[in-house]
Amino acid sequence: MSSEQTTASDEADEPTPVTTGAESVVRALENAGVEHLFGVQGGAIMPIYDALYDSEMTHLTMAHEQGAVHAADAYGAVDGDPGICLATSGPGATNLVTGIADADMDSDPVVALTGQVPTDFVGSDAFQETDTTGVTRPITKENYFADDPDSVGDTVGEAFAMANRGRQGPTLVDLPKDVSNGETDREPGPPRTPPTYVPAETADERAVGRAADALQQADRPVILAGGGVIRAEASEQLGEFAIEHEIPVVTTMPGIGAFPEDHELSLEWGGMHGTGYANMALTMTDCMFAVGTRFDDRLTGGVETFAPDAEIIHVDIDPAEISKNVEADFGLVGDARAVIKQFAAAMDRSPDTADWCERCTDWKQEYPLDYHIEEDAPVKPQFVVEAVDAATDDDTVVTTGVGQHQMWACQYWTFTQPRTWISSHGLGTMGYGVPAAIGARVAADDDQTVVCFDGDGSFLMTCQELTVAAREQMDITVFVLNNQFIGMVRQWQDGFFEGRRMASEYDWMPKFDAVAEAFGAEGFTIDDYDDVEGTIEEALDYEGPSVVDVRIAPEEDVFPMVPSGGDNGLFALRGEHL
Amino acid sequence: MSREESEPPESGLLGPDPENRERPVGRRNSQGIRIDPETEATREPRRTTITALVANEPGVLSKVTGLFSRRQYNIESLTVGTTQNPDWSRITVVVEEPDPNIDQIEKQLDKLVPVIHTRELEREAVERELVLVKMDADEPDKVHAITEMYEGRTLDAGPRTITVELTGREQKIDDALDAFEQFGVREIARTGRTALARGETKTSIAPERLK
Ligand SMILES: Cc1ncc(C[n+]2csc(CCOP(=O)(O)OP(=O)(O)O)c2C)c(N)n1
Numbered sequence: 001m002s003s004e005q006t007t008a009s010d011e012a013d014e015p016t017p018v019t020t021g022a023e024s025v026v027r028a029l030e031n032a033g034v035e036h037l038f039g040v041q042g043g044a045i046m047p048i049y050d051a052l053y054d055s056e057m058t059h060l061t062m063a064h065e066q067g068a069v070h071a072a073d074a075y076g077a078v079d080g081d082p083g084i085c086l087a088t089s090g091p092g093a094t095n096l097v098t099g100i101a102d103a104d105m106d107s108d109p110v111v112a113l114t115g116q117v118p119t120d121f122v123g124s125d126a127f128q129e130t131d132t133t134g135v136t137r138p139i140t141k142e143n144y145f146a147d148d149p150d151s152v153g154d155t156v157g158e159a160f161a162m163a164n165r166g167r168q169g170p171t172l173v174d175l176p177k178d179v180s181n182g183e184t185d186r187e188p189g190p191p192r193t194p195p196t197y198v199p200a201e202t203a204d205e206r207a208v209g210r211a212a213d214a215l216q217q218a219d220r221p222v223i224l225a226g227g228g229v230i231r232a233e234a235s236e237q238l239g240e241f242a243i244e245h246e247i248p249v250v251t252t253m254p255g256i257g258a259f260p261e262d263h264e265l266s267l268e269w270g271g272m273h274g275t276g277y278a279n280m281a282l283t284m285t286d287c288m289f290a291v292g293t294r295f296d297d298r299l300t301g302g303v304e305t306f307a308p309d310a311e312i313i314h315v316d317i318d319p320a321e322i323s324k325n326v327e328a329d330f331g332l333v334g335d336a337r338a339v340i341k342q343f344a345a346a347m348d349r350s351p352d353t354a355d356w357c358e359r360c361t362d363w364k365q366e367y368p369l370d371y372h373i374e375e376d377a378p379v380k381p382q383f384v385v386e387a388v389d390a391a392t393d394d395d396t397v398v399t400t401g402v403g404q405h406q407m408w409a410c411q412y413w414t415f416t417q418p419r420t421w422i423s424s425h426g427l428g429t430m431g432y433g434v435p436a437a438i439g440a441r442v443a444a445d446d447d448q449t450v451v452c453f454d455g456d457g458s459f460l461m462t463c464q465e466l467t468v469a470a471r472e473q474m475d476i477t478v479f480v481l482n483n484q485f486i487g488m489v490r491q492w493q494d495g496f497f498e499g500r501r502m503a504s505e506y507d508w509m510p511k512f513d514a515v516a517e518a519f520g521a522e523g524f525t526i527d528d529y530d531d532v533e534g535t536i537e538e539a540l541d542y543e544g545p546s547v548v549d550v551r552i553a554p555e556e557d558v559f560p561m562v563p564s565g566g567d568n569g570l571f572a573l574r575g576e577h578l
Numbered sequence: 579m580s581r582e583e584s585e586p587p588e589s590g591l592l593g594p595d596p597e598n599r600e601r602p603v604g605r606r607n608s609q610g611i612r613i614d615p616e617t618e619a620t621r622e623p624r625r626t627t628i629t630a631l632v633a634n635e636p637g638v639l640s641k642v643t644g645l646f647s648r649r650q651y652n653i654e655s656l657t658v659g660t661t662q663n664p665d666w667s668r669i670t671v672v673v674e675e676p677d678p679n680i681d682q683i684e685k686q687l688d689k690l691v692p693v694i695h696t697r698e699l700e701r702e703a704v705e706r707e708l709v710l711v712k713m714d715a716d717e718p719d720k721v722h723a724i725t726e727m728y729e730g731r732t733l734d735a736g737p738r739t740i741t742v743e744l745t746g747r748e749q750k751i752d753d754a755l756d757a758f759e760q761f762g763v764r765e766i767a768r769t770g771r772t773a774l775a776r777g778e779t780k781t782s783i784a785p786e787r788l789k
Contacts, residue, residue: 133637134640137637137640137641137644138644138648142691145636145637162691194691195785195787195788196633196691196692196693196694196788197691198785276593280599280600283601283602284600284602295610300610303606303608303609303610304605304606304607304608305605305606306606306610307602308602308603308604308605308606308612309602309603309604310604310612318689319685319688319689320682320685320686320688320689322685323610323678323681323682324682325610326606326610327606327609327610327611327612327678329612363593366593366594367593569596569599569600569601569602570596570599571596572596573592573593573595577595577596
């Protein structure tokens with residue numbers, strides 16, 4: 001674009017017509033309102049990058065394609081609209097696989113654009129050829145092989161719309177180089193889903209009426225809020241509904257933030273490492289109003305013992321989720337926000353929950369989340385999480401890796417807003433934290449703080465992405481809760497494998513503060529309780545990426561715990577209960 | 579510090595032990611269905627036909643079969659072919675699963691973008707399967723008699739082998755194959771079940787916007 005044109009008024013700024021498939025791909029992304037892209041270059045995707053040269057969209061070059069897809073995933077989770085990642089064919093595309101599967105499990109909106117060898121070479125085992133659509137078919141909501149420069153823009157638009165509409169999820173478009181390079185003057189239209197894809201908006205009124213009746217008559221009702229509540233922007237409706245009818249709220253782990261954890265009706269989150277009171281309520285309830293959850297086994301434990309007294313009302317945008325894992329007595333298919341509104345209108349009275357709420361409060365007294373501090377002993381990780389929470393605002397975005405640190409982060413942080421807890425739930429991907437913090441940083445408001453709690457093992461899987469944060473001077477703070485163990489594995493070995501700590505002990509760890517500095521980030525260390533507050537303050541104040549190596553009590557375990565497939569009501573409070 | 583030596587925390591996590599907690603009375607089965615413990619009931623598998631109208635485009639079949647394998651549902655048989663509308667194909671799948679899984683299969687199929695409509699067919703649906711059987715030709719008259727009995731046709735008869743064609747409901751085909759067994763069956767090719775709803779009932783309903 002010439003300088004005369006850029007100085008001309010915005011209205012006069014007619015986009016130049018597209019001439020290639022690649023330009024039409026870029027136009028389609030612009031039509032969808034995309035502002036940021038995360039990716040790694042390579043031969044087969046070069047035409048797309050070339051077309052991006054003239055675009056206003058900003059591109060972050062990541063260190064690894066896994067970083068690109070996790071960043072896009074976290075971007076989508078914070079922003080609400082799909083995050084976009086790009087990779088070249090073959091190894092670039094296969095490096096996306098973990099992140100795509102992760103987005104698929106958590107219904108995160110992501111669009112992956114992959115380069116592919118020219119159409120004539122497809123099927124010939126050409127250099128850097130992989131059957132990308134074949135590899136990603138089971139882990140995408142929908143994927144596409146683009147075979148025509150004229151339609152490739154609309155295909156990308158459709159991929160965007162499919163990732164975004166109904167139950168969100170990852171989509172992928174595989175772009176052969178000849179299609180990207182191919183001539184076309186077809187301008188892509190706005191993003192549109194195919195006519196076969198029409199998610200329900202509202203649920204059947206009569207079914208809503210019957211379910212509302214059941215909830216009104218319940219003695220021990222509980223609301224279970226899943227990640228779908230956040231995705232549907234239904235947190236406010238759900239909160240108002242819970243408060244009006246005085247029904248205690250448990251969230252799933254992906255649902256954290258759907259209801260403020262500092263509200264008296266909040267029982268925080270349930271499942272394997274959820275709170276004792278949440279798990280008691282889930283076990284003893286006689287009517288569960290479950291919204292936007294897929295009843296993952298980390299939440300339910302063994303289904304035989306999950307909410308066995310409860311009639312289950314299940315609201316979900318995806319009909320296939322109803323009665324998939326736990327039979328729903330009332331299945332309501334529709335958008336969570338719309339259905340909660342319908343539900344609120346159908347309730348002509350509130351259930352009488354005074355006694356039940358009191359019991360829930362008693363459980364909070366009996367099973368508080370707590371830990372024991374020993375002076376002159378290494379710092380407890382829970383203390384660090386609480387200290388960072390105290391030092392930051394309510395709208396701080398928290399990302400994590402996977403392991404014990406992830407559980408402490410969500411146990412000891414008080415989440416009060418949706419889209420502030422960003423983690424890998426369904427797939428449990430170690431290494432998610434650092435690239436997710438980068439994606440979250442791009443999506444978050446400038447005055448929002450972004451922190452990452454990582455484990456030493458998890459951090460080492462993707463810490464190279466710090467180079468991106470350093471290059472872009474992104475303000476993120478990573479707390480490596482360094483226990484010199486593959487901690488969660490060590491905990492399971494101690495609990496379920498007679499303490500045979502095969503391959504979980506790290507007798508040598510790099511100096512994480514020095515690692516950070518080598519990558520261009522600021523490094524800090526916390527060794528004892530006296531360091532905690534000051535160092536947290538310093539690291540948070542540092543403008544740019546920083547890493548705090550927190551040397552925590554190495555053998556701290558995560559409790560409460562429901563052993564895999566166990567009974568939520570029988571959660572263990574300490575090792576002897578396992 | 580080893581696990582044994584560590585004291586339980588002085589504050590918190592000290593609530594009642596698992597055995598001293600309140601317990602619910604209800605129970606579910608392994609399928610997540612709430613049950614009356616007196617009349618324990620798991621839902622037994624049954625054999626049924628699922629039909630799906632799908633867009634006739636590359637990759638549909640792999641999406642459908644991928645869905646079955648990914649979710650560990652066994653396909654007893656599967657047939658595909660075009661319909662009166664060249665843009666659409668019909669897939670007929672026979673499965674043997676308990677009810678909750680049959681329901682899941684339908685919903686998961688419906689979720690696939692190229693799937694236009696899916697449903698389970700009633701028992702009285704019109705169902706047919708085609709089979710080709712090649713067997714030794716030592717006793718041609720007897721083979722012929724049995725072929726006639728099952729309303730089959732001889733497609734190829736030589737000095738060493740006879741190949742016959744049969745169509746019918748699955749049970750009839752199974753019976754016929756049993757009867758042919760005595761002649762030394764060399765090869766069998768079965769198409770799998772294909773089916774349409776009986777009478778005025780529509781097998782699949784395509785929404786107006788797709789017509
Ligand atoms: C990519 C990947 N590989 C393996 C695992 C299995 N896994 C789960 S937790 C864990 C240990 C995590 O160790 P660390 O990151 O140090 O965190 P900690 O548990 O010590 O907090 C492992 C290996 C996983 N979740 N993801």
